[in-house]
Structures are given as C-alpha cells and as structure tokens.
Amino acid sequence: MVGGNNTFGKTICSICYEDLKPLVEDLQSISICGHVFHELCLQQWFEYCTNGKKKNCPVCKQTCSEVNVGRLYFQSVGDTNDPSTLSQKPRDCEENPEELRREVKRLEGKVSGLSLALESQQKEFNDVSEEVVDFFIICLVAQTIREKERKLI
Ligand SMILES: [Zn+2]
Ligand SMILES: [Zn+2]
Numbered sequence: 142m143v144g145g146n147n148t149f150g151k152t153i154c155s156i157c158y159e160d161l162k163p164l165v166e167d168l169q170s171i172s173i174c175g176h177v178f179h180e181l182c183l184q185q186w187f188e189y190c191t192n193g194k195k196k197n198c199p200v201c202k203q204t205c206s207e208v209n210v211g212r213l214y215f216q217s218v219g220d221t222n223d224p225s226t227l228s229q230k231p232r233d234c235e236e237n238p239e240e241l242r243r244e245v246k247r248l249e250g251k252v253s254g255l256s257l258a259l260e261s262q263q264k265e266f267n268d269v270s271e272e273v274v275d276f277f278i279i280c281l282v283a284q285t286i287r288e289k290e291r292k293l294i
Contacts, residue, residue, distance in 0.1 A: 155200045156182035163215040170213050174203040183210060184238060 152161040156178050161168060167180040176198050178186070183199075187207060190196040197204050 152177075154179045154182050156186055163213065164217050168213045169210050171198050171203070171205050172209050172211055173205050174198050174201050176200045177213065180212065188238075188242075 153159065154161050155176070159179070161177060161179070168177055169180045169183050170177045171183075178199070186199050187196050195204050196206050
C-alpha cells in the first residue's frame with residue numbers, strides 16, 4: 142500500500158481516522174516513533190492499553206508510555222487574523238479524564254439498558270402481531286360466514 146497517490150496530502154489521526162487540524166486541535170506525538178494523534182484519542186488509547194498489555198503506539202506498536210508523549214505546537218502565519226484559535230487554550234480539555242470516564246460509563250449503561258428495553262418490546266410486538274393475525278383470520282372467517290348466511294336468507 143505504499144505510494145497510494147489518492148490519499149496523499151491528507152493528515153489523519155490513526156485512532157479515529159479524522160483529519161488532524163494542527164491549529165485548532167490538540168495534537169500529541171510519540172517521541173520514540175514520531176507518530177501523531179489527537180491528544181484525547183491517544184489518552185483514550187493508553188487507557189484502553191492499561192486493560193491488558195503494555196502501552197504502545199497504535200500504528201507501529203512501538204512500546205511507549207505517557208512519558209514519551211509530547212504536545213505539538215504549530216506556528217501559523219494566519220494567527221493574528223483569528224485570535225480565537227489562540228485564546229482557546231487546551232485548559233478545559235485537560236480538566237478531568239476521571240469525570241469523562243464516569244460520563245462514558247453512565248452513557249454505556251444507558252445504552253445497554255435501552256437496547257434491553259428495545260429487545261423486550263420487540264418480543265412483545267411479535268407476540269401482539271401474531272395475535273393480530275389470528276384475530277384478523279377470525280374476522281375473515283366470521284365475515285364469510287355472515288355473507289353465506291345473508292345469501293341463504
Ligand atoms: Zn483522533
Ligand atoms: Zn508509532
């Protein structure tokens with residue numbers, strides 16, 4: 142897959158496959174191998190890694206740790222035109238991963254609860270629709286009987 146000209150020029154984060162936007166997003170690089178990711182993506186990846194094996198680079202599997210990771214700072218010519226990108230310093234993003242993790246847990250619980258409810262509702266719906274079909278057949282039979290009776294009269 143070397144030399145694919147079609148994708149040339151696009152810089153993406155190998156974790157989420159979104160574009161890397163150096164001037165508006167917080168990016169981090171693993172100093173050992175040089176691979177670059179979104180800061181949040183890399184943090185999440187490291188959290189995922191601690192569940193089992195050693196931490197490594199999602200691209201080249203080079204063993205590393207948070208110590209080997211550094212924030213990247215880009216200098217842009219257009220900075221003066223758009224001060225909002227400068228003033229939006231990463232402080233609030235770094236706030237607390239703990240709370241984020243709790244939020245994720247809460248949402249995950251909600252999702253599994255909802256899908257359980259959906260499942261049981263689907264089952265109920267199937268039961269009901271079978272009953273409806275039975276009822277419909279009975280109605281049809283009753284109607285044909287009534288028609289026959291009418292003809293007899
Ligand atoms: Zn990413
Ligand atoms: Zn790497």
